[in-house]
Amino acid sequence: MTVHHRSRHGSPSITFALYAALFLSTATSIAQSTTPNSHSTDTQSDKPQEGGQAPATGGSNTGGAHPAVLDEEKRPITAGGFVKSGPIIFQDIAAKAGLASWTHTMGTPEKKFIIETIGSGIGLIDYDNDGWLDIYLVNGSTYDAISGKATPPHAALFHNNHDGTFTDVTAKAHVTNDRWGIGVAIADYDNDGWPDIYVTNFGKNRLYHNNHDGTFTDVAEKAGVALGNWSTGATWGDYDGDGRLDLFVPGYVHYDLANQPGSGGKEVSYSFCQFRGEKVMCGPRGLKGEPDHLFHNNGDGTFTDVSEKAGVSDKNGYYGLSSVFVDVNNDGKPDLLVANDSTPNYLYINKGDGTFEDASYASGYALNENGRETASMGIATGDYRNNGLLDIYNTTFSDDYNPLYRNDGDANFTDISYQMGIAEPTIPFLGWGTAFLDFDNDGWKDLIVANGHVYPQVDRTSWGTTWAERPLLFHNIDGKKFDLEPAVEGTALASLYVGRGMAVGDLFNDGKLDVVINALDRHPGLLRNVSRDNHHWIELKLVGGPKSPRDAIGSTVYLTAGSQKQRGDVTSGGSFASTHDPRLHFGLGDITTIDSIEVHWPTGTKENFAVTKVDQIVTLTEGKGTRF
Numbered sequence: 001m002t003v004h005h006r007s008r009h010g011s012p013s014i015t016f017a018l019y020a021a022l023f024l025s026t027a028t029s030i031a032q033s034t035t036p037n038s039h040s041t042d043t044q045s046d047k048p049q050e051g052g053q054a055p056a057t058g059g060s061n062t063g064g065a066h067p068a069v070l071d072e073e074k075r076p077i078t079a080g081g082f083v084k085s086g087p088i089i090f091q092d093i094a095a096k097a098g099l100a101s102w103t104h105t106m107g108t109p110e111k112k113f114i115i116e117t118i119g120s121g122i123g124l125i126d127y128d129n130d131g132w133l134d135i136y137l138v139n140g141s142t143y144d145a146i147s148g149k150a151t152p153p154h155a156a157l158f159h160n161n162h163d164g165t166f167t168d169v170t171a172k173a174h175v176t177n178d179r180w181g182i183g184v185a186i187a188d189y190d191n192d193g194w195p196d197i198y199v200t201n202f203g204k205n206r207l208y209h210n211n212h213d214g215t216f217t218d219v220a221e222k223a224g225v226a227l228g229n230w231s232t233g234a235t236w237g238d239y240d241g242d243g244r245l246d247l248f249v250p251g252y253v254h255y256d257l258a259n260q261p262g263s264g265g266k267e268v269s270y271s272f273c274q275f276r277g278e279k280v281m282c283g284p285r286g287l288k289g290e291p292d293h294l295f296h297n298n299g300d301g302t303f304t305d306v307s308e309k310a311g312v313s314d315k316n317g318y319y320g321l322s323s324v325f326v327d328v329n330n331d332g333k334p335d336l337l338v339a340n341d342s343t344p345n346y347l348y349i350n351k352g353d354g355t356f357e358d359a360s361y362a363s364g365y366a367l368n369e370n371g372r373e374t375a376s377m378g379i380a381t382g383d384y385r386n387n388g389l390l391d392i393y394n395t396t397f398s399d400d401y402n403p404l405y406r407n408d409g410d411a412n413f414t415d416i417s418y419q420m421g422i423a424e425p426t427i428p429f430l431g432w433g434t435a436f437l438d439f440d441n442d443g444w445k446d447l448i449v450a451n452g453h454v455y456p457q458v459d460r461t462s463w464g465t466t467w468a469e470r471p472l473l474f475h476n477i478d479g480k481k482f483d484l485e486p487a488v489e490g491t492a493l494a495s496l497y498v499g500r501g502m503a504v505g506d507l508f509n510d511g512k513l514d515v516v517i518n519a520l521d522r523h524p525g526l527l528r529n530v531s532r533d534n535h536h537w538i539e540l541k542l543v544g545g546p547k548s549p550r551d552a553i554g555s556t557v558y559l560t561a562g563s564q565k566q567r568g569d570v571t572s573g574g575s576f577a578s579t580h581d582p583r584l585h586f587g588l589g590d591i592t593t594i595d596s597i598e599v600h601w602p603t604g605t606k607e608n609f610a611v612t613k614v615d616q617i618v619t620l621t622e623g624k625g626t627r628f
Contacts, residue, residue, distance in 0.1 A: 084488075109456070135157070173216055235571070291307070402434075
């Protein structure tokens with residue numbers, strides 16, 4: 001293969017195949033190293049695939065075994081390490097808000113097969129355009145429901161009542177899904193001013209078109225985006241700049257319920273069905289990957305699969321879990337990130353001609369700093385240094401750290417997790433949904449992670465990890481380091497969830513960002529932000545013009561207040577199988593005056609908007625600002 005990719009310095013000086021060989025060699029040598037930041041793998045890749053490393057043996061983990069971290073009471077740190085006092089930031093009000101009336105269900109409690117362990121996502125959506133965020137929770141299913149022997153578990157659409165409570169309107173809205181649900185991506189794909197819902201499943205996917213009256217109609221078959229088998233964390237973005245949102249759908253594992261891969265069975269080698277010597281569910285390693293799909297929006301309610309033509313079909317057969325369209329090199333075109341489980345990640349650079357350049361290795365995003373693929377679950381993108389460059393954070397499996405990739409410009413990334421002090425605390429945890437968020441409105445983007453294991457067996461071991469785990473919140477200190485916020489007893493940071501999907505948004509329109517966690521086989525968590533800071537803030541709802549996507553996905557905002565210039569991007573997807581609040585949130589600290597708001601619309605148009613008042617939610621419409 002002779003397709004050229006940019007080197008870390010931007011020149012097309014090395015072939016993709018050479019990069020693959022280079023990184024494979026690096027991974028092998030580092031695996032033999034004993035330096036503190038080089039964590040040896042207990043297994044090695046068998047042989048390289050085209051463009052990357054073949055998956056190694058041993059379940060999902062790629063980082064090798066680590067010693068248990070216990071708290072003073074000898075509890076694993078994933079379910080311990082609590083403190084008596086400290087800052088109270090989040091309280092779980094799910095029961096009080098009415099969300100505990102719904103329970104997620106997926107497979108059996110024993111989790112003998114990988115299909116039962118993946119969990120589901122969350123979409124934050126103002127489906128009725130009343131200015132308040134509603135919550136869509138995807139549900140799984142059971143074998144009896146799939147075979148028609150039992151009523152299927154239904155998804156939930158919770159309407160925001162504007163008083164701190166929510167009402168389940170799922171049946172009325174016709175969005176129960178009733179399939180083995182995985183993810184949700186929210187967007188106004190037909191530019192009619194009303195957000196629609198794309199639900200990924202094991203089985204056919206659904207595209208719920210918003211009928212503008214509180215109900216939805218599934219048009220996936222007619223639209224040509226139903227697919228089949230196993231889809232995961234989708235993303236919407238206008239990759240070709242025609243003003244219509246296109247859809248990217250990652251595939252995970254090609255799976256057959258009639259021939260599930262069991263330990264010792266003929267479907268998969270036993271080596272892929274054990275973790276630290278313990279018999280566990282099989283995969284994803286050893287199983288066939290499911291292709292990825294890019295659907296071009298034809299503008300008439302239908303889509304065309306252009307995966308091969310665009311160069312994003314995943315010919316390596318990697319295990320895709322999350323994706324997001326976002327501009328990582330500041331050229332005004334949405335690029336594509338894909339987090340792959342137990343295999344190298346993808347970074348596709350948008351070439352502007354309907355195709356993408358695979359810069360996964362050249363960019364530094366394919367592997368972590370040790371030259372090793374990770375079991376990547378979720379993606380967070382954000383400018384944590386306030387320098388105008390989008391950085392990337394991935395969540396990974398236990399016995400590995402969550403990598404933070406610093407954007408060095410021109411889509412070159414460096415894993416700086418250890419330098420920032422956020423690698424070690426994440427190693428015992430198994431991370432899923434994640435987001436950059438300014439929880440205390442000080443003007444710096446913090447990080448939050450939802451955690452939960454995939455092996456129930458871990459509760460019977462001395463490995464130092466647990467089935468249910470507490471969330472992690474890292475406080476950004478002036479863009480120079482992240483401090484782990486203490487888990488204060490009686491607060492949400494000290495609550496345990498089998499976390500999977502996670503979405504962040506201002507659910508109560510009070511200027512503080514809240515968090516919703518979809519927990520496997522449990523009630524969801526609603527982490528209300530009750531921090532006592534009195535900092536100022538501003539939230540921006542963007543509305544695209546006639547040549548842009550109506551919901552302005554793909555827009556970038558630069559907000560200057562005092563000495564800070566912050567960046568925000570309108571996206572759909574990223575966090576594991578979930579979609580955040582589409583409104584852009586900016587903390588302002590003690591600053592009471594906004595100097596400028598600069599919007600870069602998907603059309604390429606750039607406008608300045610004069611907003612003087614802080615502590616409010618403002619709608620900015622393309623064409624209503626001052627062009628520059």
